[in-house]
Amino acid sequence: MEFTSAAARRRYDDIVAVAKDTVVALDFDGTLSPIVEDPDSARIHHDAPDLLVDLAEVVRAVAVITGRPARQALALGGLDEVGDRMGGSGRELFLFGQYGNERWSSTNRRVVSPRPPPGLSSFLRELPGILRRADAAEAYVEEKGLAVAVHTRRLPEPEVASARLLPGLRDAAERHDLMIEPGRLVAEVRAPGMHKGIAVRTLADEVGAAGFVFAGDDLGDLEAFAAVGELRDAGLATLLVCSSSPDAEGPEELVELADVVVPGPDGVLALLRQLVDDARRS
CATH class of the missing domain: 3.40.50.1000 (HAD superfamily/HAD-like)
Known part of the structure; x- marks a missing residue:
């Protein structure tokens, strides 16, 4: 150690x-x-x-x-x-x-769990278009109930794909009063606070x-x-x-x-x- x-x-x-x-x-x-x-x-x-x-x-x-x-x-x-x-x-x-x-x-x-944030369902409806525009349609989308995680680990050049996708996810999250948590080849969108x-x-x-x-x-x-x-x-x-x-x-x-x-x-x-x-x- x-x-x-x-x-x-x-x-x-x-x-x-x-x-x-x-x-x-x-x-x-x-x-x-x-x-x-x-x-x-x-x-x-x-x-x-x-x-x-x-x-x-x-x-x-x-x-x-x-x-x-x-x-x-x-x-x-x-x-x-x-x-x-x-x-x-x-x-x-x-x-x-x-x-x-x-x-x-x-x-x-x-x-013990709260209700899903109001903007999450709207964000989910937009998500397929965001993925297509970022050439990341095959990204793995993990629906968590209170959040959505988008993983690029399975894509070719996953780090490049993640960087390409992040601006669109961030913009959509802001419009729906959600926050985005970037991680290692994953971005999670969820309620703030x-x-x-x-x-x-x-x-x-x-x-x-x-x-x-x-x-x-x-x-x-x-x-x-x-x-x-x-x-x-x-x-x-x-x-x-x-x-x-x-x-x-x-x-x-x-x-x-x-x-x-x-x-x-x-x-x-x-x-x-x-x-x-x-x-x-x-």
């Missing part, structure tokens, strides 16, 4: 010292699950369920904060069962779906956290990184983890803010395993 600075190493030690009052929050894709071409085929890392249960024994709470719909993340991650197994430790698993618009927990097993940073602050406040760890891999995690930075300024022990790999490097913005940069989901789990071991010894 390599830290980005001596200060980052000290932050890890501070987290270990307050582990029992720390929240560990994780993105799903690229962090708990490897990035795959078909978002519907993503699965949580095979070692993650056991490790999350072990983690719950030494920290205050574990959370998954994702852009995916909550029900989809529950199914792909087997998180319902993971939450069941955490019950024995008296800890809770939280899930914030669609950037925090949806919420589920292992003690309140109902997904909610992001992962709000979920981080809400969770830290609700559980009375003394420490907060967040791990993410893409631009949609920037608000979460910023919120953890605010918690740090308020006196909490914090640790920021960027999940990166040679075929899917983390954005520079995340790398620059991170205390630890790890090689994809394998690296995230290795870091969490080290945290579990160190917390048990402390």
Whole structure:
């Protein structure tokens, strides 16, 4: 495990010292699950369920904060069962779906979700024309209920296609009072007013956290990184983890803010395993 600075190493030690009052929050894709071409085929890392249960024994709470719909993340991650197994430790698993618009927990097993934003259906009607004009008609469109994600990963020259498509998506989103969240070969259009940073602050406040760890891999995690930075300024022990790999490097913005940069989901789990071991010894 390599830290980005001596200060980052000290932050890890501070987290270990307050582990029992720390929240560990994780993105799903690229962090708990490897990035795959078909978002519907993503699965949580095979070692993650056991490790999350072990983690719950030494920290205050574990959370998954994702852009995916909550029900989809529950199914792909087997998180319902993971939450069941955490019950024995008296800890809770939280899930914030669609950037925090949806919420589920292992003690309140109902997904709480708002209505779709009014402009989303109009945006969807326009979307086929936007794709054709950008020569991206074969882009994969993922309808999430509260949002629409447009993936260019399957297209020839996907980065070029993404750059070509983004202006049209941004213009349409603005006209329908929606916001756009560009990511790695994907752009997500959704309602404004909610992001992962709000979920981080809400969770830290609700559980009375003394420490907060967040791990993410893409631009949609920037608000979460910023919120953890605010918690740090308020006196909490914090640790920021960027999940990166040679075929899917983390954005520079995340790398620059991170205390630890790890090689994809394998690296995230290795870091969490080290945290579990160190917390048990402390």
